[in-house]
Every structure is written in structure tokens, then in C-alpha cells.
Amino acid sequence: MAGIYIHIPFCKKACTYCDFHFSTSLKYAEEMTDAICKELILKKGRITEQVGSIYFGGGTPSVLDTPYLARIFHTLTQHYSIASDAEITIETNPDDLTAKKISELKQLPVNRFSIGTQSFFDEDLLWMNRAHNANEAETSIKRSQDAGFENLSIDLIYGYPILTDLKWEHNIRKAIELQTPHISAYSLTVEPKTVLASNIRKGRQVPINDDQSAEQFQTLIQKLDLAGFEHYEISNYSLPGKYAVHNTNYWRGVPYLGIGPSAHGFDGTNRYLNIANNPRYLEQLNKDRLAETVEELTQLDRLNEYIMTALRTMWGIDLEKIKASYGKTFYEETVYNIKPFLERNWITQQEQKILLTPEGKLFADHIASELFLLDEHEK
Numbered sequence: 001m002a003g004i005y006i007h008i009p010f011c012k013k014a015c016t017y018c019d020f021h022f023s024t025s026l027k028y029a030e031e032m033t034d035a036i037c038k039e040l041i042l043k044k045g046r047i048t049e050q051v052g053s054i055y056f057g058g059g060t061p062s063v064l065d066t067p068y069l070a071r072i073f074h075t076l077t078q079h080y081s082i083a084s085d086a087e088i089t090i091e092t093n094p095d096d097l098t099a100k101k102i103s104e105l106k107q108l109p110v111n112r113f114s115i116g117t118q119s120f121f122d123e124d125l126l127w128m129n130r131a132h133n134a135n136e137a138e139t140s141i142k143r144s145q146d147a148g149f150e151n152l153s154i155d156l157i158y159g160y161p162i163l164t165d166l167k168w169e170h171n172i173r174k175a176i177e178l179q180t181p182h183i184s185a186y187s188l189t190v191e192p193k194t195v196l197a198s199n200i201r202k203g204r205q206v207p208i209n210d211d212q213s214a215e216q217f218q219t220l221i222q223k224l225d226l227a228g229f230e231h232y233e234i235s236n237y238s239l240p241g242k243y244a245v246h247n248t249n250y251w252r253g254v255p256y257l258g259i260g261p262s263a264h265g266f267d268g269t270n271r272y273l274n275i276a277n278n279p280r281y282l283e284q285l286n287k288d289r290l291a292e293t294v295e296e297l298t299q300l301d302r303l304n305e306y307i308m309t310a311l312r313t314m315w316g317i318d319l320e321k322i323k324a325s326y327g328k329t330f331y332e333e334t335v336y337n338i339k340p341f342l343e344r345n346w347i348t349q350q351e352q353k354i355l356l357t358p359e360g361k362l363f364a365d366h367i368a369s370e371l372f373l374l375d376e377h378e379k
């Protein structure tokens with residue numbers, strides 16, 4: 001079954017570390033809704049199978065007025081065959097999840113919230129320039145559960161300078177107590193074009209400490225393991241079976257449509273990249289044109305993407321799949337490339353599966369990049 005990702009490019013405030021595409025002005029919310037609906041219609045021929053997951057990401061989809069979200073759902077149900085058990089997720093921020101908003105969202109086919117909690121400490125949220133406070137971080141989760149939204153995921157961030165180990169343990173404990181079946185936790189990375197990067201460059205902010213980040217990552221793995229969570233992807237943990245369908249399909253190479261400014265799509269062969277600019281996106285859609293470029297992926301591109309995403313999951317890299325889908329030469333090269341990491345005990349081989357060891361999880365991106373295969377002329 002295919003997926004649909006819809007990017008809602010609006011946020012209330014700009015978080016200091018964020019390099020996603022968004023605008024803090026909601027002036028064009030109505031035009032954007034119309035354009036997104038139009039793009040859904042223009043692209044409907046690209047999906048012939050049933051839709052098994054729909055994901056509203058951003059930006060902050062919960063800042064969009066509910067009637068606009070309802071219009072997008074109306075277009076979806078008119079033009080796509082959506083499975084009755086499809087996972088339908090909306091990213092939300094705690095300050096948006098008022099009782100009124102939750103009851104409005106309850107009227108839509110949404111069945112999963114991904115809540116941008118990040119921390120349960122006011123000073124940390126202030127440091128990040130988040131729009132919510134610690135009280136809202138907690139009450140938004142409880143309020144959603146009381147309204148019958150059981151399938152919740154919360155985001156947490158670690159590895160930032162003012163997060164002491166004690167505070168991090170408190171955040172993990174709090175997340176476990178709140179009984180959300182899914183937690184996504186990200187090590188703070190400094191993206192070049194962000195306020196955070198500029199503050200570090202100007203000496204107003206101390207740089208990120210990689211050792212602290214690695215220790216907090218290990219604490220997280222241990223505590224969530226004890227609480228019964230499966231570490232099913234480097235940044236994702238769930239109670240058994242509560243994996244995020246949309247993300248899991250993405251890591252498995254299932255096709256999905258990308259709708260809205262900056263959204264990416266994948267049809268099993270090519271990648272589609274929408275323009276990351278709201279006025280130019282609107283301008284194209286107003287002319288009934290798509291605002292995308294197509295990136296043709298070579299077999300090697302697809303294999304390297306498979307290596308990068310599969311290695312990060314608890315299902316690992318399947319050597320049989322590499323042999324069957326990409327050929328004997330790439331298979332043999334991969335078998336050769338994994339040797340140093342097997343010796344270092346960063347990965348382990350279980351029959352034809354290559355999995356990260358606990359130590360290897362600290363170096364997932366480095367290992368993946370070393371396993372990438374090169375074109376003959378790149379060697």
C-alpha cells in the first residue's frame with residue numbers, strides 16, 4: 001500500500017535549531033490549502049494502489065484551521081482509495097492541542113498524533129524558542145488521551161548544552177509515565193543555516209558536546225528497553241507492534257506521494273522534490289502546474305539509500321535482498337565492505353541480516369557511508 005505525505009509549511013515561531021521549510025505568517029493559509037488540494041488532484045494518477053498511510057508533517061499542521069484540514073481530507077477521500085485501517089497521522093504542537101482543537105480533530109479521519117513535546121522543562125523549551133511551555137507539554141498528551149487518541153507519538157530532543165543528565169532522565173521518565181506507545185528522540189544536530197549555528201559561530205552559544213549526546217543516547221536506549229520499548233530505528237522506539245506505519249514504509253522503499261512545498265515523493269524508481277518556497281509553489285499550482293523537479297535514481301542510488309535506511313532499523317540490511325534486487329557484484333562488494341565493522345563489533349551478522357550492535361548504533365551514519373557502493377568511475 002502506498003503513502004501520502006502532506007507538508008503544511010506554517011509554524012507559530014521559528015525554533016532555533018530548525019531547518020525545515022516553514023513560514024511564520026499564516027497569511028496564505030487558504031491559498032495553500034487550495035494549492036495542496038489541487039496538487040492532490042493533479043497527482044492522483046501516480047497512485048494506483050490503496051493508500052495505507054497519510055502523514056501531515058511540516059511545519060506545524062496543527063496551526064492550520066480545522067476547516068482547511070477538512071478540505072484536504074475531503075479531496076483525499078474524493079480522489080484516492082484509502083484503506084479502512086490506514087494510519088493517518090498529524091504532527092501537532094502542544095500549545096495547539098487545546099480541548100477545542102482536539103475535539104475538532106476528532107471529527108476528522110485522523111487516528112494518530114505526533115506531538116512535538118521535545119522537553120518537559122520550561123528553560124529548555126525557552127532555549128529552543130518553542131511556542132509551548134512545560135505544562136502544555138504534559139497536558140497536551142493527557143488531554144489527547146482523555147479524548148480517545150491512544151495512538152500517540154511524542155518527540156524528544158537530547159544532546160543540547162543545557163540538558164543535564166538528570167534533566168534528561170526526568171524527560172525519559174516522564175515520557176514513560178505518560179504511556180505514549182511511540183517515542184521519537186533526536187540528538188540535536190546543528191544545521192548550517194539556523195539561528196543556533198549562527199549563535200555558535202558568534203560565540204554566543206557553546207557547541208554541542210558529542211560525548212554528552214552519545215551518553216544521553218545510551219541512557220535513553222537502556223531506560224526505554226527496561227520500559228518495554230523496542231528500539232526499531234535509530235531515532236524511534238515503540239511498544240511492541242506500535243511502529244509508525246508511514247515511516248516504516250518509507251524505510252522499506254514503499255512508494256509515497258509528496259504534497260505541499262518542500263515535500264518529497266518516491267514512486268519506487270524516481271524521487272520528486274517540490275519547491276521549498278511558498279509563493280513560488282502557489283504560483284505554479286495557480287497555473288495548474290506541479291512545482292517539482294524529478295531526480296532519476298540510478299540502481300546504485302537506490303541501493304545506497306537502502307543501505308542507509310535499512311542499517312538504521314532493527315530489521316537491518318538483508319544481503320539476500322541486495323543479491324536478488326541489485327546483483328551478485330554489489331552483493332559481493334557489500335560482503336567485503338562489512339568485514340572491518342564485523343571485526344570492530346559495530347555490526348553483527350545473523351544469517352543474511354546485517355544489524356548494528358549497541359556500540360555500532362553510535363556510529364550508524366558513519367558505517368552506512370562507509371558501506372556505500374561507488375560507481376566504477378568514482379573509485
Ligand code: SF4
Pocket residue numbers: 010011012013014015018019020022058059060093116
Ligand atoms: S515547530 Fe517544528 S517545523 Fe516549526 S520551527 Fe519548530 S522544529 Fe521547525
